[in-house]
Amino acid sequence: MELVKSQLQHQRLPKLQIAKRAIAIILGALFMATGLEIFLVPNSVIDGGITGISIMLSHLSGLPLGLFIFLLNLPFFFLGRKQIGKTFAISTLFGIIVLSFFTSLFHPIPAFTDDILLATIFGGMVLGIGVGLVIRFGGALDGTEILAILINKNVPFSVGEIIMFFNVFILGAAGFVFSWDRAMYSILAYVIAYKTIDVVVQGLDESKSAWIISDKHREIGDVIMARLGRGVTYLQGEGAYTGDDKKVVFCVITRLEEAKLKTIVEEIDPSAFLAVADIAEVRGGRFKKKDIH
Template sequence: MGTTTLKNIIDAISTIAGILFCGFALKGFLVPNQFFDGGVTGISLLLHELYHWNIGYVIVIVNIPFIIMGAFQVNKTFAIRTFLAVIGLALCLHFIPYPQITSDKLLVSIFGGVFMGLGVGLAIRGGCALDGIEVLALYTGKRISFTISEIILGINIIIFLIAAIKLGLPVALYSILTYYTASRTINFVIEGIEEYTGVTIISGQSEKIKEQLVMSLGRGITVYKGERGFMKENFEMSHPVDIVFTVVTRMELRRLKNLVEVIDPKAFIFTSLIKEAAGGILKRRARH
């Protein structure tokens, strides 16, 4: 079996699992309790509650414009996969008799969001999107001076305001909690425990630190030439220093800090979240 075929099979399994989890979140938690999510799913749920249209049909119809945008903003393969996934979700909602799990509002908010985020995240890892709000944000962001995050936030604010007016403030507030839980779960599913963190280390013992990072931790490093010192009491005095930068996973971060602390307890370390990393000696990650 070729590598491409294996990847396609893994993508298909991930997408199918995502569809099943989304269907479970919708019919087991959100729809029976009139709760909402953000994004395209939130729009679909809002239309379903206001006009009592079949949720499966609504999800397909609402997603069509975003699928068309995806063909131009991403590529045609992405659009085709997304269309098939949305159709699959509609069929799943229509034919699978998911039971209603609970009517407890807090449980619905949290676990409805968790399962929805799990489904959307798995679909993204499979190379498609069950919620096309980011495609809209990407399309809009090229025409106005707002970031993608700001556009998504603005769209969701409108959704939750309409929900508050039409269905009451408590429903809107619980739905915001659902959206937050779903978004955090999506991030975890996509990034996983191997979410990458950039680490910058400034120390007078940089030679030893570089050696330990490469030989003990097995990380690649980049070295910037800089100067340290410039204290208030002797501002004119400074010393050349190697500024060490490396990228580690979330699981490796504590080990790195412990390693540096043994060499130089006074070392200055700061970290930054890296959303995407590839190449170098990084571990190969699942495509999404």
């Protein structure tokens, strides 16, 4: 019976993951469409990537924005579906279809504000939340990312650098299509969206690794576990210059706990060596289970 239950749970898990991903992509597309059609587009402010090109073409031709978003992104999906993986490709195609639908649905709705600065700030934030949500659950809403992944295989630049290169020209083109002040507002909206994406993808509790070398390693480790509720690992090290044996305290904390950790180390051993670095992802263990005192 237990074996049957385990097999059923294993079968349900992929379906649950698919459902969660689909809901996240729908919500992300909804947020992005809101940022575009309710804030940015009515005030002639554009986003970067294929979406930015679609906004300008829609303005020049008078055709719906959703139509251009779908048609311009479609070739990149077929071009990169083998290289980017089946799951990511399907998630991206689904997101683009939903985004195209929502932008067409929201187009008749009047802008929330005519204040260009407010529209830029809130449009960038809402758009960033949408894009970040989709990225966090393994999809994308713009073909520029797929193109950058393909180009990245043949050039010595990161995906982020390639996307930034494209967006410099796309956002600059807004100056010719609309006006130069609108181009500058577009850059501002892009920066706000970019930073918002970081917060959504990584979270306010972004993980960090901490390495502490101290003769009072045991005491520091005990206090970290007691006051931060974080597990620690003691590693064996050797000083390259002196040849002395050293104990290294390793732990994973959140960004909000970094100041507390520094205070703990300073109180116990002001001469201790402390190094803190960002971590892209943490899985397993009991990292999420904490008891802060």
